[in-house]
Amino acid sequence: MIARMTHSRSQELFAEALRYLPGGVNSPVRAFRAVGGTPFFAQRAYGSHIEDIDGNSYVDYVCTWGPSILGHAHPEVIAAVKSAADRGTSFGIPNPLEVDLGRKICEWVPSVEKVRMTNSGTEATMSAIRLARGFTKRDKIIKFDGCYHGHVDSLLVKAGSGALTLGQPDSAGIPAALAALTLALPFNNIEALRHAFAQNRGEIAAVIVEPIPANAGLILPLPGYLEAMRELCTANGTLLIFDEVMTGFRLGRGGAQELLGVRPDLSCFGKVIGGGLPVGALGGRAEIMDYLAPLGPVYQAGTLSGNPLAMAAGLAQLKVLEEQNVFEKLEQLGAQLEVETRAALKTAGLDYVFYRVGSMFCLFFTSQTVRNLDDAKTSDLKRFTRVFHGLLERGIYIAPSQFETGFISAAHTQKDLAQTSEALTEALRA
């Protein structure tokens, strides 16, 4: 028998939030619109847990959508932020920490020779698209159905994550003339990409892709697909942009591109490199990056880009990742979660697909192999919703949408995994 949670304070606060914030939130996917109910309001987070204002505590598999790879409030991250804050929160003039983090990113990601810091993943992808257009002097771009690259006008076309969750993959407010410059193709279909290049010869500035899409649930690239994408971009003088805002510094030092052995021309990062503070970055070949102002003609700027607090948090997090061999621990925790999840699903006798790469995972309730967005949409969303709430009331918090990816942190414990397995077994009975 589970102790009934109360959520009265979150419900009251959500009612008030609705008066001041559209949908009561500052980012749509937090609103629980896909799963129903009222989002809880966090009051603190520590290690693998997040606690709401009613005093309920949850094992957290959202991990603030990726940044808290070490777990929440890691002592070294907190200490670094406090120390930096004592020296001022923003300077608006170069500071040593942004050079340190820039150097670290270039050292960890072989394809990155130079990097520009931004304040979000959205700014990073927006800047990368503009840079690719400026460098190639072409206007068209290619993206993939269900991939989400932040709320950039040119990229909110058949987008994933919250846009897909809310059923608005093509946002209002995007001029048709601009959207027409974005070609959206099915992921894992190399013939579709080959055809798009043939139909738009010499016109494609960039192909932007999540190398392992994680915003339509988690989808794995078919063998050879990204290699063929790389070859087509090279043959057509098109820049290949890997959006590694989620996978970067999470799947290993060099992210998905190192894991998969495919080298993009530009990469976008975020989340982990900010340790939970606002951050993004774009990086790549120096000959391309030097097109950015003040060196080159492509303007890109930001009051708080490279600010000392986010740099300090990111550097502290990467330092722990490196010194404590965290990636190996994440793989072990991920493998154990997978075994226990598959066992619970087998017991329940349900059709499912479970994908995992390192500490990123996703459960689809479908019998179909999920190779792209259309396949992902065959998942039983009603069952997902029942499982989401069944887990939540048992103290397990997963993303409030089928079209997201779960994360494990280095702070997750054997006790957490045992609680998760028990809760899943019961939630699957609902």
Ligand code: KE4
């Ligand atoms: P931000 O602007 O939210 O920092 O990053 C945008 C972005 C870019 N690229 C990828 C691959 C991303 O996953 C994201 C943002 N991820 C979502 C979660 N699916 C953020 C959560 C939210 O929108 O609240």
